[in-house]
Amino acid sequence: YKALIHPLNTRWTKSRARLVIGCIWVFSVVISLVPLVVSDSERYDWDGEWYYECKENWPKTKNELYEKTYTVVLFVLTFALPVVGLGYTYLS
Structure with missing residues (x-):
């Protein structure tokens, strides 16, 4: 936003850019880990065939x-x- 609206006033350094990118990656990984932890698959029989259903078990x-x-x-x-x-x- 600041780079587009005030292009001459922004002072982004490499360390600040790395920090922002790192925070975005950490946020993304944390959000993605929750379904990995609470998800489980259940096997059930239907018409003589086995099917697997992935569901969240909170x-x-x-x-x-x-x-x-x-x-x-x-x-x-x-x-x-x-x-x-x-x-x-x-x-x-």
Whole structure:
């Protein structure tokens, strides 16, 4: 945003760029690890053939707190905030 709106005022150094890229990679890996940890496959028989279904098995809680929290956080961080950011940069 700053590079497009104020191209002569931005002061991006190599170390700052590396830090931002590193943070993006860490965020992406952390978001991707959750389904890897909670996913499991179940085998079932249908019409004499075996099928496998991949599903998320979250820890059992009374109000499904983990699953709901992850879904809301994932939605906000990967969809809502980018859309708001794009809208802001487009309209300004």
